[in-house]
Amino acid sequence: MLPLILRTILIIVSIFLLIFIVHNTAKSKMRIEDTIFWLLLIILIVVLSIFPQIVELAANLAGFMSPSNLVLSFFVFVLIVKIFSLSKQVSMLENKIKELTQRVAVDKLRHKKSNKIN
Amino acid sequence: MLVMNKTLVIIPAYNEEENIQAVVGNLVNNFQDFDYLVINDGSTDNTAKILRKNEYQFLDLPINLGLAGGFQAGLKYAVDEGYQCAIQFDADGQHHPEYLQTLANATKDYDIVIGSRFATKKRPKSMRMLGNILISGLLKITCKITIKDPTSGMRAYNKRMIKELSYGPNKGPEPDTLAYLIKKKNASIKEIQVEMSDRTAGKSYITLWRSCEYMARIFSSITIFNHFR
Numbered sequence: 001m002l003p004l005i006l007r008t009i010l011i012i013v014s015i016f017l018l019i020f021i022v023h024n025t026a027k028s029k030m031r032i033e034d035t036i037f038w039l040l041l042i043i044l045i046v047v048l049s050i051f052p053q054i055v056e057l058a059a060n061l062a063g064f065m066s067p068s069n070l071v072l073s074f075f076v077f078v079l080i081v082k083i084f085s086l087s088k089q090v091s092m093l094e095n096k097i098k099e100l101t102q103r104v105a106v107d108k109l110r111h112k113k114s115n116k117i118n
Numbered sequence: 119m120l121v122m123n124k125t126l127v128i129i130p131a132y133n134e135e136e137n138i139q140a141v142v143g144n145l146v147n148n149f150q151d152f153d154y155l156v157i158n159d160g161s162t163d164n165t166a167k168i169l170r171k172n173e174y175q176f177l178d179l180p181i182n183l184g185l186a187g188g189f190q191a192g193l194k195y196a197v198d199e200g201y202q203c204a205i206q207f208d209a210d211g212q213h214h215p216e217y218l219q220t221l222a223n224a225t226k227d228y229d230i231v232i233g234s235r236f237a238t239k240k241r242p243k244s245m246r247m248l249g250n251i252l253i254s255g256l257l258k259i260t261c262k263i264t265i266k267d268p269t270s271g272m273r274a275y276n277k278r279m280i281k282e283l284s285y286g287p288n289k290g291p292e293p294d295t296l297a298y299l300i301k302k303k304n305a306s307i308k309e310i311q312v313e314m315s316d317r318t319a320g321k322s323y324i325t326l327w328r329s330c331e332y333m334a335r336i337f338s339s340i341t342i343f344n345h346f347r
Binding site for chain 1: 180181286287288294331334335338339342343346347
């Protein structure tokens with residue numbers, strides 16, 4: 001049985017997370033594509049909180065001792081996946097910065113040389 | 119030296135080696151009234167080579183930014199050079215330059231002029247048009263405006279819109295940005311009937327996954343984010 005208090009807390013946290021996301025995007029601090037994951041997660045949390053039967057059924061099938069354990073495990077799994085995705089994004093950013101730095105430096109020198117020739 | 123009363127045709131290009139020479143050559147030979155700027159968006163094929171060989175004017179982006187980032191780079195150039203109007207133009211030959219003058223003229227009266235396939239012609243009710251139909255409906259509900267071809271890439275912007283769009287995230291040339299500009303920046307929009315061809319050569323950027331990502335972003339942007347920007 002998924003406790004009512006836990007469900008309420010999840011919904012409240014989701015609302016705050018949603019406000020936080022919208023505020024950051026409105027202030028041009030985030031790109032919309034980077035918020036889609038969090039929007040989907042919020043929707044999932046709200047749905048599971050309103051229909052705890054889904055979690056209870058899944059917990060029984062998977063052999064968890066209580067639905068709360070499943071909720072916790074699920075969040076940990078989601079976080080691991082998200083963090084891996086972020087690691088990949090950071091790697092790609094590092095590579096892009098490297099390319100830009102090299103391009104700027106090479107262009108600077110070639111520009112200087114071509115100015116000297118002129 | 120600033121260019122007065124001139125229009126910049128911005129041509130984002132990613133791996134368009136098969137089309138770029140024909141498209142830009144046509145502009146250079148037959149449409150000299152217009153300045154143009156190709157955006158080489160980190161192409162991995164011979165696009166840059168072809169641009170250099172023909173001495174076409176282009177921005178050589180060192181990394182791939184995508185359509186939004188590439189077009190925005192062109193807008194930064196337009197701001198710096200003082201252009202009155204900027205028009206987005208496809209590098210794959212789908213857009214017809216015969217309509218450029220009409221679009222540019224209309225920006226004297228409207229902030230954004232869309233080259234629309236369905237301004238006067240009827241839009242077919244097919245699967246291919248599903249995205250277009252959905253987005254039109256969404257725009258009608260949220261902004262009370264009728265746009266028959268909201269995904270058209272052939273759009274002209276006046277100086278005020280160029281300045282708005284040239285900086286910051288979430289400013290891509292997509293329907294949700296249109297909705298934002300209408301609601302928050304009082305943008306006036308006009309649709310003008312144009313003809314477009316189908317792509318003849320090269321690979322399209324559109325895949326099923328990208329279409330889903332696109333619709334998710336447009337939907338959440340228009341329904342949630344635009345109210346707070």
